[in-house]
Amino acid sequence: MTADGSGRRTDALADLSRRRLLAGLGGLGAIGAASGAGTFAYLTDDERLPRNRIGAGEVALDVSCSDSSGNGGCTVSNGLVSYTPENPIDRGDWGDVTFDVSVRTNPARLWFATTCPPTRDPLGEELDVSLRVGDEWVFPSGSLSELRREFADGLRVDDRDGGACLDPEGDALEIELAWELPADAPADAGGETTAFEFRLYTEQCRHVSEGDAAGSNPYAGIDCDEPRDGCPNCDYAGKVDVDERxxxxxxxxxxxxxAIDEGPLAGDAYLLVTDVEYKDDDEEAVGVRFDLVDANGDPAGELCEVRIKGGNDTATYPIEPPSTDTGETLYAPENDGGNPAGISNVQIDVCVDDDGGNGDDDDPVDCECGGNVRYRDLTFRYDGGSDAAIRVTTQRTGGGDEVVFEEATIASGGTFTADGSDVSQTWANVGTSLGQNTTIEIVSGGDSGASERVEVHTSCSEVLAIGDTFGSDGSGGTLYELVGGTFTDENALCGSEDLR
Structure with a gap:
């Protein structure tokens, strides 16, 4: 623990005005769908983006960026703002990037939250960074990985310059990250690159009182796993057959x-490819680097071994320590000519608990969700004080939304069921179920300040249990409680005490 009690290093990088430490970093989540430098995002509360949210009322956001080399270097795609340095970062390199965030339509509160770092990230552990929001260095000094763990549960940023709420007529809010890779950093940290990304959550100030604003942070409670040296068991998790480039x-x-198309993670996990190397014809891949992610792009497990098949042979790569990404490009075995063969499939093993992830034999309930087992229906209790007309929709994997609870007036203490038994889905062999995200909306009525729209993640990336609560009632309490539900295999939803 350091002298300031923060647990982070206090030897802030010298001369911040000369070397503005880096700004960006893997996972603050953003809103938008565009690319290139300049203004990236203009959104309303009608847009639904995985793990990125817009709160009550219509809010439009602009996001732009520039870095120390004078380049924009940023992209926004399907809600993710991302900045990647033009060149790999080597020992002794430094730089910075600044994001300007502004609202167009109505005064709004704003939160951001980092995504959790990979459990194995040599560059992230060694890259010294500092983060400034407005006039305040909210993270004076530490590693990029420490920063990502620090703000995974969200940070309100609209009130950093004194007053609450961003003003459409005011200046843009600056979010700046300055970075430096020390000259004495380990060799495996140099010559690497990384993307710096963030998500944002915003809500109109007039829809939620300042006294209730603390309950609006959608990232509250998210906690990142600390790195570990090994895993109890390294078990087969799935395979990807490579049929296309x-x-x-x-x-x-x-x-x-x-998409993982075979094995325990089929339908639930994906390989997010971060680097590819091809044969001379630039068509067939011979090497690949990837992250293991779920449908939301979040880590789906820790890789402990990867096998790359090419030709008649398979190359095996232990991942030590286990990590959510491969850490480097992995190659297919060499052919008779001494060159890597084209990749025909990729097999992965992941860390599992001592019981193999299946619990004890005397466990009387089955709380598994994933693969061919999804949420078929969920029943919620409405805890608002005033009657409200409520409607529920869920996403279809092929695109669009489906109504799973028709608009109806619900009294305080009344229940309603989001039923996905007639909603066709394309993932795994489920057939019908609730989609990746299910949205509860108050169409009319309800309490002043209560959440108008509440999104529940129903993709199995987050475990749901009876007793879970969602939304704000506008008075410091929650708006909905999950009181029942059924999986597509007919098993009932579990209570929190039953979850493994």
Whole structure:
């Protein structure tokens, strides 16, 4: 623990005015769908983006960026703002990037939250960074990985310059990250690159009182796993057959990820390709680097071994320590000519608990969700004080939304059921179920300040249990409680005490 009690290093990088430490970093989540420098995003509360949210009322956001080399270097794709340095970062390199965020339509509160770092990230552990929001260095000094763990549970940023709420007529809010890779950093940290990304959540100030604003942070409670040296068991998790040309994935576009199509993680996990090497004809991939992610782009497990098949042979790569990404480009075995063969499939093993992830034999309940087992229906209790007309929709994996609870007036203490038994889905062999995200909306009525729209993640990336609560009632309490539900295999939803 350091002298300031923060647990982070206090030897802030010298001369911040000369070397503005870096700004960006893997995972603050953003809103938008555009690319290139300049203004990236204009959104309303009608847009639904995985893990990125817009709160009550219509809010439009602009996001732009510039770095120390004078380049924009930023992209926005399907809600993810991303900045990647033009060149790999080597020992002794430094730089910075600044994001300007502004609202167009109505005064709004703003939160951001980092995504958790990979459990193995040599560059992230060694890259010294500092983060400034407005006039305040909210993270004076520490590693990029420390920063990502620090703000995974969200940070309100609209009130950093004294007053609450961003004003459409005011100046843009600056978010700046300055970075430096020390000259004495380990060799495996140099010559690497990384993307710095963030998500934002915003809500109109007039829809939620300042006294209730603390309950609006959608990232509250998220906690990152600390790195570990090994895992109890390294078990087979799945395989990807390579039938088409492998391309570098777009982090914001799941259609560019390689879906696990065989094994325990089939339908639930993907390979997000971060680097590819090809044969001379630039068509067939011979090497690949990837992250293991779920449908939301979040880590789906820790890789402990990867096998790359090419030709008649298979190359085996232990991942030590276990990590959510491969850490380097992995190659297919060499052919008779001494060159890497084209990749025909990729097999992965992941860390599992001592019981193999299946619990004890005397466990009387089955709380598993994933693969061919999804949420069929969920029943919620409405805890608002005033009657409200409520409607519920869920996403279809093929695109669009489906109503799963028709608009009806619900009294305080009344229940309603989101039923996905007639909603066709394309993932795994489920057939029908609730989609990746299910949205509860108050169409009319309800309490002043209560959440108008509440999104529940129903993709199995987050475990749901009876007793979970969602939304704000506008008076410091929650708006909905999950009181029942059924999986597609007919098993009932579990209570929190039953979850493994």
């Amino acid at each position: 492998i391309v570098r994935s777009d982090a914001g576009d799941a259609s560019t990820w390689l």
